[in-house]
Amino acid sequence: MNDEQQRGGYRDERGRQRPESRRAGGKNRTAVRPADRRRGGDPTRKAAWQVSRAVAGGAYANLELPKVLRAAGLHGRDAAFATELTYGAIRMRGLYDAIIEFASGRPVSQIDPPVLDTLRLGAHQILGMRVPPHAAASETVALAREVNGTGASGFVNAVLRRITERTREEWIREVTAGRPRDEALAVEHSHPAWVVRALRGSLRSGGVTDEAHLEDALVALLEADNAAPAVSLVARPGLATVAELVEAGAEASQLSPVGAVLPGGDPADIPAVRQTRAAVQDEGSQLVALALAAAPRDGDGPQEWLDLCAGPGGKAALLAALSTSQQNVTVFVNEVNEHRTELVRRTMRAAIDAGAEVMIGTGDGRELGAEEPDTYDRILVDAPCTGLGALRRRPEARWRRTPADVGELTAIQAELLASALDAAKPGGVVAYVTCSPHVAETTAVVDSVTEGRGDATVEDARGLFRDASGSQISDLGDGPTVQLWPHVHGTDAMFFALLRKTVTS
Numbered sequence: 001m002n003d004e005q006q007r008g009g010y011r012d013e014r015g016r017q018r019p020e021s022r023r024a025g026g027k028n029r030t031a032v033r034p035a036d037r038r039r040g041g042d043p044t045r046k047a048a049w050q051v052s053r054a055v056a057g058g059a060y061a062n063l064e065l066p067k068v069l070r071a072a073g074l075h076g077r078d079a080a081f082a083t084e085l086t087y088g089a090i091r092m093r094g095l096y097d098a099i100i101e102f103a104s105g106r107p108v109s110q111i112d113p114p115v116l117d118t119l120r121l122g123a124h125q126i127l128g129m130r131v132p133p134h135a136a137a138s139e140t141v142a143l144a145r146e147v148n149g150t151g152a153s154g155f156v157n158a159v160l161r162r163i164t165e166r167t168r169e170e171w172i173r174e175v176t177a178g179r180p181r182d183e184a185l186a187v188e189h190s191h192p193a194w195v196v197r198a199l200r201g202s203l204r205s206g207g208v209t210d211e212a213h214l215e216d217a218l219v220a221l222l223e224a225d226n227a228a229p230a231v232s233l234v235a236r237p238g239l240a241t242v243a244e245l246v247e248a249g250a251e252a253s254q255l256s257p258v259g260a261v262l263p264g265g266d267p268a269d270i271p272a273v274r275q276t277r278a279a280v281q282d283e284g285s286q287l288v289a290l291a292l293a294a295a296p297r298d299g300d301g302p303q304e305w306l307d308l309c310a311g312p313g314g315k316a317a318l319l320a321a322l323s324t325s326q327q328n329v330t331v332f333v334n335e336v337n338e339h340r341t342e343l344v345r346r347t348m349r350a351a352i353d354a355g356a357e358v359m360i361g362t363g364d365g366r367e368l369g370a371e372e373p374d375t376y377d378r379i380l381v382d383a384p385c386t387g388l389g390a391l392r393r394r395p396e397a398r399w400r401r402t403p404a405d406v407g408e409l410t411a412i413q414a415e416l417l418a419s420a421l422d423a424a425k426p427g428g429v430v431a432y433v434t435c436s437p438h439v440a441e442t443t444a445v446v447d448s449v450t451e452g453r454g455d456a457t458v459e460d461a462r463g464l465f466r467d468a469s470g471s472q473i474s475d476l477g478d479g480p481t482v483q484l485w486p487h488v489h490g491t492d493a494m495f496f497a498l499l500r501k502t503v504t505s
């Protein structure tokens with residue numbers, strides 16, 4: 001007995017469970033006469049297609065989607081359906097393209113890109129959502145007729161009908177057969193193969209050396225990258241409380257002492273978020289800022305903290321909020337990009353209004369160490385990186401990054417870290433952070449910078465990572481650095497190294 005029969009109803013064209021009484025017409029009949037059938041696509045699918053096209057042109061799905069939904073007047077369930085469809089089709093493109101190639105008998109490079117986007121949306125409805133396959137195919141053909149033309153809609157119809165002939169598992173078996181292991185994983189879990197290899201390397205270097213465990217961990221990580229993340233909120237200490245966010249409908253975080261998780265709804269509806277007393281922020285990002293603020297320091301007296309590359313300012317705002325509970329702390333905030341400096345100002349508004357001593361400026365962080373040597377007590381280097389640790393947040397990110405980006409970024413990362421060490425006071429600490437677990441961007445940068453100079457030591461940072469109950473967070477790696485993981489901690493894959501500038505006598 002299938003799910004539908006068990007629950008005594010049926011699934012409509014969106015995959016929603018409906019009572020039998022709502023079914024229009026008998027099993028093989030249609031309530032709409034052929035001549036009256038809608039020829040165009042429905043607005044939710046059209047919105048998803050428009051966003052996919054914009055993303056193909058370089059837009060970011062998370063910025064484009066709200067605009068398109070607003071223009072189409074889509075809200076509530078319709079907006080949720082369009083969102084799941086858009087994000088899923090973009091994220092799972094690697095798998096769907098392999099299936100589309102097989103089903104159409106031609107490489108995707110030979111399919112007109114606007115038609116290919118329609119096919120990806122159809123494939124996601126059939127294989128990745130709870131939409132009945134016949135409804136998914138016919139609604140997508142209607143969309144194709146509207147946006148790709150009648151000729152292309154025949155092709156879309158033929159390809160989608162073939163896709164409906166097999167289950168997702170059968171398709172995965174078909175399109176991965178005979179491929180080397182990492183390429184098969186890349187297709188099945190829809191990641192570029194170079195990213196799969198990099199993540200395998202990161203897990204291995206993080207201490208997962210047993211081959212069976214490594215395989216399980218890699219699959220769990222790839223799956224976590226494909227799951228929509230929960231919306232995490234931070235209650236900036238002294239400005240808002242977790243209880244206030246719970247009052248507004250969130251659940252207190254188990255992981256972050258200043259975090260909460262919003263099960264649904266728009267965070268902007270929460271007054272504390274609108275007033276920048278609270279914000280949307282990954283729990284991993286919260287933990288790294290808390291860890292830097294908690295690192296032991298030599299001596300007491302006034303302190304100067306620096307966020308070297310701060311835009312858009314999420315961690316700087318948390319540091320500034322934390323600084324207000326200590327005496328005589330000034331937080332200096334630097335960002336190279338003018339526009340992003342402006343975002344920092346907005347993000348930090350409530351902390352500044354509450355009396356945090358904050359100085360915000362625009363400049364190249366790579367030069368700051370030479371300009372202001374031996375100055376700061378605590379420095380955050382949240383370096384520009386590939387973002388391979390936050391793939392679940394940006395559906396298109398994995399398709400935009402290339403291995404060449406890694407080389408360019410690691411050069412900047414090393415320069416920023418060296419500059420930060422120059423700017424640190426002897427006895428002061430530097431937190432080097434990336435939202436990528438790629439070894440080239442994490443431990444390799446730390447090693448290359450510290451090996452080249454004799455004035456910095458890497459301290460074991462694991463004890464600084466405390467959960468909401470105050471206990472040390474587990475599974476942080478073999479140390480001294482810390483690696484958080486989506487599949488283990490439910491955070492972005494943040495890396496954290498704590499470097500102390502040694503005091504020379």
Ligand SMILES: C[S@@+](CC[C@H](N)C(=O)[O-])C[C@H]1O[C@@H](n2cnc3c(N)ncnc32)[C@H](O)[C@@H]1O
Pocket residue numbers: 285308309310311312313314315316334335336337340363364365366382383384385412
């Ligand atoms: C990972 S983001 C920082 C995110 C931030 N810590 C937060 O939590 O909102 C890295 C930032 O570094 C900035 N950046 C890149 N190169 C820089 C440089 N040479 N000097 C200063 N900032 C730089 C980028 O513009 C970007 O805003």
